[in-house]
Amino acid sequence: MSEKYQFFCVPNTERKEFTYLNMSSSSFIEEKKALLQQGFEVEDDVIYAENPEEAVKKFRSNYVYHLEEYNASTNIFYTLLHAFQWLKGKLTGKS
Incomplete structure (x- = not known):
């Protein structure tokens, strides 16, 4: 969460x-x-x-993650890609 x-x-x-x-x-x-x-x-x-480590990584990326989130929310391809990446991370234990 x-x-x-x-x-x-x-x-x-x-x-x-x-x-x-x-x-x-x-x-x-x-x-x-x-x-x-x-x-x-x-x-x-x-x-x-x-977690805090992920937050710091996002902060240091300086808005790259905002673009990723925007793409994921406005384009079905990016939404599916993000969902598969999330699922892969959960299955392999890598977030």
């Missing part, structure tokens, strides 16, 4: 200095406030991922 992650960057570091929070955490709001007070800024939109 996918979880939502929000990423925060130090300004003017070209996304190299960042951290993230799992938005389903009970302490999300407090942690977000603390990061903003430390000078971090919210970066990009929410990222849906199965």
Whole structure:
């Protein structure tokens, strides 16, 4: 099941200095406030991922995954491709 992650960057570091929070955490709001007070800024939109490693990978891809998701939602070929890739990952244990 996918979880939502929000990423925060130090300004003017070209996304190299960042951290993230799992938005389903009970302490999300407090942690977000603390990061903003430390000078971090919210970066990009929410990222849906199965785990933190996948979220970081998507964040570092810098919008490539947004294009993949858009293609999957608007084109039946990409929808089927995505479904088969997901199924293959589940069957082989590789996500």
